[in-house]
Amino acid sequence: MQRIGVFVCHCGSNIAATVDVKKVVEMARMEPGVVFADDYQYMCSEAGQAKIGAAIKEHNLTGIVVCSCSPRMHETTFRSCAKRYGLNPYMVEIANIREHCSWIHKDMQEATEKAVILARAAIAKVNLNAPLQAGESRVTKRALVIGGGIAGIQTALDIADAGYEVDIVEKTPSIGGRMSQLDKTFPTLDCSACILTPKMVDAAGHEKIKIYTYSEVEKVSGFVGDFTVDIRKKARSVDATKCTGCGVCQEKCPSKKTPSEFNRGLGNRSAIYTPFAQAIPNVPVIDREACIKFKTGKCGVCEKVCQAGAIDYAQQDEIITEKYGAIVVATGFDTIKLDKYDEYAYNQSKDVITSLELERVMNAAGPTKGHLERLSDGKAPKEIVFIQCVGSRCADARGKGYCSKICCMYTAKHAMLIRDKYPDVNVTVFYIDVRTPGKNFDEFYRRAVEEYGVNYIKGQVGKVAPQPDGSLLVQAADLLDNRQIKMKADMVVLATAIEPDPSVRGIATMLTASIDTNNFLTEAHPKLRPVESPTAGVFLSGVCQGPKDIPETVAQAGAAAVKVIGLLAKDKLTTNPCTAKPDELLCNGCGNCAKVCPYGAITYEVRQINDHGIREERRLATVNNALCQGCGACTVTCPSGAMDLQGFSNRQLIAEVDAICR
Amino acid sequence: MSVNEEFRPKIVAFCCNWCSYAGADLAGSSRLAYPADVKIIRVPCSCRVNPMFILRAFEKGADGVILCGCHPGDCHYSTGNYYTRRRMTMLFSMLDFIGVENGRTRVEWVSAAEGVKFSTTMNDFVAKIRSLGKNVRLGDLRCKD
Amino acid sequence: MKFSYYPGCTLRNKAKDLDAYARASAKALGFELEELSDWQCCGGVYPLGTDEIASKLSSVRALAQADEKGQSLVTLCSACHHVLKRVNDDMANVEDIRTRANNYMKLDKPYTGQTKVLHFLEVLRDEIGFDTLKEKVVNPLTGRKIGAYYGCLLLRPGKVMAFDDPENPQIIEDFIQALGAEPVVYPYRNECCGGYISLKEPDMAKNMCKTIEESAKGFGAEALITACPLCRYNLNKTQSDLPVYYFTELLAEALGVKEEALK
Amino acid sequence: MQGLKARALELLNDGTVSRVLGWKIGENTYDPEPAFFETAEAMEQFVYNNFCAANLSKYMIEASKLEGKTLVCLKPCDSYSFNQLLAEHRIDREKAYIIGVGCKGKLSIEKVKQSGLKGILSVTDTDPLKVETLYGDAEVAYKDAMLDRCHVCKGKEHVVYDELYGESEDTSDADRFEQVRAIEAMSPEEKFAFFQAELSKCIRCNACRNVCPACSCRKCVFDSNKFDSAQKANVDSFEEKMFHIIRAFHVAGRCTDCGECSRVCPQGIPLHLFNRKFIKDINALYGEYQAGADVDAKGPLTSFTTEDAEPGVVSQGGIV
């Protein structure tokens, strides 16, 4: 028989205001096995833990139940507390009477009754708990960073500087990401390339960093400390070891009509290309769908002009299999598709563009060589309208429910840059709210208004109507002036909502990392563990976790790196002891459990056993504890009940069911 | 129907640790109320739930059992909920076959981010069970009166 | 191919030609419009109030009648189409309206929104296909520059009407193209003509129609086509030199059945 | 029959097999029993007639542990059970010498009785059956005396064997799922009344479990303490009520639909209905599946597709 102690937490008033904790204590005392019960203001505090410790000693407790917040919050806390006072940490169960009770119920009697039942279920379970010993697993001292934008680069640099090997996998031909497409950055207006390219060079030259560009993660298996990853290195059709990056092939390539991804389709590129001049590696790839040689078999110009003999049409995709201890996701973002926002005439007029497209227009290496001009007729615009929140803060199915966070600031930047360079151009910004929390952010926005004369109007735009004369009629509301505005513009720029890069879905599935309804990766805790995924060993860097600007991204990238370094610094990890365990006297050796095991943790061996005096050779299931992650799929497949899950055994769960239904 | 208004059903909710239990936590921290009739049992994965647990609950007097797991494709253990889906489809179909009201059992996929879905699901499920009234059938399958 | 057909009251009266051209064209295209035996006026506008049931019943009757025959229900007039589609959506998705309407109606078989409501244009696009239509054109309208005027009722709310992209529709342009003419795209084709406001405030409607017509003319339109008698009425009131036709008139013309239609 | 017996004896005598697993003559034609024969002398009792309905495959679990090979007589439908046991490593193919015996549908004395005959003294296994009763002689058509399961015969082919003996016939002349469909069409109240009436007859004799080739656990979950709460009495109401549902679930996707459960039930509970309901659902949702047809096939409940139906399908009009 267990000797159980029950500890009911007030959590200040979080629990105590809705649950009669004294009543819970009183009721718990009547449960079988309970020899001690008490309540306290904050069980998780030092004093609360000391109280638990004292009770363990004084009452020789063999198991404890803490009625408190979610086990996802403090299970670890109370387990280490138990351990400190000499109790096996797996003899602790939590009754979640906060998130699942006090916070969602108003009626005290009802909430108290429920808390008593939840406590009863936990007590019933702990009555059947058995001490468990955590095993150990090794840590591969190498990290994988998925995504080679500023987030991925920064994370990789920080990990590498701490002395660990890092691989970056980037799906495009060059690292650099979205930041490389930007012209200037807020709130300092320094040139994006000037601050990014040195980091790209550092990463490329770092002895601990290996960069796989034009590559994608194809398969992930294993678990924290010991992931095995297949990386598909797509055929570049150019031998990187021979290419000198002279660029002649791109110049001579006769197929030049492919929309440039880097320039957001505003300009064209050749079939053999590097996305931009400062690309790293400076090795072009052949786009096989655009290449004449690949389409028709004729051409081969690049091969002829390449002095280094680097062109290799026969190159094949290569699969690289590598082991990693930690994985960082830094897959970044894209702007949403605007095909459902035709009231803004994005698909009807070339002069309606997104802000990211404007970055390319403003950039000296962009499609207009940095001249601000209309993409329809090349004329210099005199009147430019910016529309905020296009697809952000939308409750309807067309857009996103969240604020994209960066648009207010980059619009102020664009407005300022235009007014600075072209003082005769009028700039009007239609906004709903101007959101500028951040160091020097509001000052920046105010400068746009006060020093640069940017015209900010509070009110959303209803329609952009292209006019026969080529101008755009913008129909908007001025809410502060209570009037409807109809103004002609030469260009309209849409602050388009951002969303996680679509590739993140597949990656999240491979990593079994959870994502939210907007496809942002979920953090382990929104406040306290913001750079970790709930999946152990998977970390989050940059916009894949939520909208953020460059400084925040860099900060988070560093934070993710620290978490990775902390993990890689360990030689061994303790493993989850809640693994499957077969009862050899009941096992039929039928083989069904192995069929449903996602980790290949179950094998069969023929063993001599003694079944109540009968000695015989039997085929029996064996579980590899290092591989088993404790899902329990096998336990249900097993008809005889031979396979059970430690910590969540059949009897424990049935005891909980019984306690609840009693 | 005044009986049903008084009726407080016993409802067992099995929630997987990684998605649905976290979704329930989020419902809690977002103060999204649902009836106290629902009591949650934490399991590592929805695939840990043995049909025997569900039958046991009914036999012990539960009026409804709901099983929540990660969305298919998002299982923390990659494939667990796919097995759950087949097993529960079979079990529910059998219960329906023997005449147990099919509204008493349900599977819902609730992610860690879906606090709202967790709460609305539970509200909806409780309303359904209340409308079905007390479960007597699984309790007296062999006891013909 | 046979469809149930709901002409609506305007088509029985002021817009007889809209109807006649459509019937002749349908015949030429090989499908049949079978008029419901006993239909009542849809009321012209969809009753927006969630508590309005009685005003929706005439639509429900028509929908249920088509259901009994197992046919899709085709309409021509934008207003009737709007009302029928939205009432149908209510019957399929709004439990309260469904229950109450069925309680009133006492049909043999409860009606739950199963009838497919199609606009004549949708029949051309989805059932016949514009490619087939193109093949059947005997009298292509080559060289004519025609602007589509959609108005509000066919498109909005997009979620319920699901007719075409409410901000950048394509269907009438494709239709014009199939007839051999050149579609003129202009931004005001989905803005309101003023609708029923023209009864008491004709000037308001006139202003709106002027904007529409000027925009269309600016982009080179020589004529407008519409599916709505009220839109046509309002547009005609500006007395501009831009003719406004029912889309079925051009259809009949292109199919070579215009004369015969009016017999 | 004489040929089969001679062949078995031959194999026993030349040492190919150490024993024969077949049927032993009973008191009457209609009650032969499964038996092992280890000697030529014992083989005198060997019989194979049209009343030899028992599925012998499950006996091979024990036989697999014995020295030497066992000759086992399997009818076409039994061979599916054998294969399923093989797939689950419960028996050793090397320990079996399979004679696939011919079957033209097996007879049931219960069916003869159901035809209204009382005081049966003897019966033949011929077509028609000649029945001698206290009240005179009678005849029963062969089809009418056939087991229910033979009316939904799996076919005349053996899926596994070493040699074949005798002719088989596909005797199916009924819709396998007709009864299931009839129940599906009932209202919940009718369904419940039906099953409550049937299950209330159960005396928990375990005959169904003992005969079932899929119920091959060394120790049944109902006999172990693996699922009990701490304060449980030895036999609690839980297993009483849920036994058949859980048993059906445990064999779902593994049951070959051999029909032995219903054949041996002394209370005449149509237990095969549970299994067939699962089989019907599996076929409808996950594709046609016959347990035991292919040793390497993935079982429907140990595999999945990402596009599987949601459990909600049950309340949304059911599985059709």
Add this chain to the structure above:
Amino acid sequence: MSEKKNQAKMVQEISGANPYKCMKCGKCSATCPSYDEMDIKPHQFVSYVQRGDIEALAQSKSLWKCLSCFACVERCPRDVEPGRIIDAARQIVVRQRGGNYLKAEEIPPLVDEDLPQQLLVSAYRRYKR
């Protein structure tokens, strides 16, 4: 006060719209073709409902200027459906005795030869009980 609340609640019920979803972006007003004719502007409708001032809405010209063209409904990023709110206010008025905006005797002079039936029935339904 409670009468005010009741009316506001009625508007919410009849319209089925939730004014609290509004983020005051003004897209409805930006979009409305009758904007210039309205005294209370579309984006203000929700504020009136939120603070329960249905009386002012009922008195407003806007009630009779809305075309039910659903442009505001279509473009509203928050699914507030201002067009339904204004219709609900209109319903409250016309359902009261004497609330008809269109009197039978007004009609004959308004009718011209081409006027489609559709126009009359539509105006009837929006303006009269």
